[in-house]
Amino acid sequence: MQDEGVGRPISYDFKPGRESFLAEVLIGLRKPQKELPSKYFYDERGSHLFERICELEEYYIPRIEASIMQDHIKEMAELIGPQVLLIEYGSGNCEKVRFLLDHLHNPVAYVPIDISRQQLLQMTRELASEYPKLEVHPVCADYLSSFDLPASKRRTERVVVYFPGSTIGNFDPIPAKHFLEHVASVCGMAGALLIGVDLKKNPAVFHSAYNDKEGITAAFNLNLLQRINQELDYDFQPEWFQHYAFYNPWEGRVEMHLVSQRDQVVYLNGENISFARGESIWTESSYKYNLDEFKQMAAAAGFKVERVWMDERQWFSVQYLVTR
Numbered sequence: 001m002q003d004e005g006v007g008r009p010i011s012y013d014f015k016p017g018r019e020s021f022l023a024e025v026l027i028g029l030r031k032p033q034k035e036l037p038s039k040y041f042y043d044e045r046g047s048h049l050f051e052r053i054c055e056l057e058e059y060y061i062p063r064i065e066a067s068i069m070q071d072h073i074k075e076m077a078e079l080i081g082p083q084v085l086l087i088e089y090g091s092g093n094c095e096k097v098r099f100l101l102d103h104l105h106n107p108v109a110y111v112p113i114d115i116s117r118q119q120l121l122q123m124t125r126e127l128a129s130e131y132p133k134l135e136v137h138p139v140c141a142d143y144l145s146s147f148d149l150p151a152s153k154r155r156t157e158r159v160v161v162y163f164p165g166s167t168i169g170n171f172d173p174i175p176a177k178h179f180l181e182h183v184a185s186v187c188g189m190a191g192a193l194l195i196g197v198d199l200k201k202n203p204a205v206f207h208s209a210y211n212d213k214e215g216i217t218a219a220f221n222l223n224l225l226q227r228i229n230q231e232l233d234y235d236f237q238p239e240w241f242q243h244y245a246f247y248n249p250w251e252g253r254v255e256m257h258l259v260s261q262r263d264q265v266v267y268l269n270g271e272n273i274s275f276a277r278g279e280s281i282w283t284e285s286s287y288k289y290n291l292d293e294f295k296q297m298a299a300a301a302g303f304k305v306e307r308v309w310m311d312e313r314q315w316f317s318v319q320y321l322v323t324r
């Protein structure tokens, strides 16, 4: 399934098809605590809603991360060095990477990895024309799919993975460590990871960030049911579910749920799934770390934390990790 360059821009396509979407939904909804995988939030409407979340006053992550990047980009570019092959997980609208690419010294290639195929195609086409010297090799995939690094025409000094936005927070602790191990093996010896990590802080900050006044986060959460209805022909009644998000301090994570407002039965694929009033579907976790916790997990995965940048209030961190 490999092709060349950006004419037919998908180098690899591992987008989960309808079958695995259905299978994962059924597995999740048969559990005693019902759950749905958060990676399925990002269909076209979901990606759009997420972009609106990123513009919300309450959702501090994108703004703080961008200001940390702006304040320290010189030092970051120096640590990263010249002639890199840059891989980005969850490239989304490719907005953040432009700033990084603009300051890197002669980057050789860019490999955006995203599950949302349409957006990936469109964004990489634009990026390739804006950066004519850069080889762009999009990969449509889950974060854990393996793929061969593109053979770049110019010599590369180092493979660097960019993982902004605290998306690492969506993984439970053990999968998070496995993901970092996977990243360490992808970037190899002398490789590096530039990663955004949201930090533990006053839970009231999390509460408003995941319960915005305009209800965009609620719409984002509920869109998962609409997507299931559309793509899997279910008959969820999204108006019979309510967005519920809270910080769980014992587990160190924000949890998003969809809570059934009444007793109801949803028929899907020959199966009746019943919901009692007040029962929830757990749709997302966003883990928050302190510096030491993250350092230990990184070490267990084969990374050394070389540098940490933070905002003044120490709400968010951008960290530069190197493989050992």
Ligand code: AVJ
Pocket (backbone or CB within 6 Å): 053, 061, 165, 166, 167, 169, 170, 210, 217, 284, 285, 286
């Ligand atoms: C994109 C996974 C980092 O967990 O903060 C935003 C997604 N969910 N509001 C996060 C999200 C609710 C976001 N990440």
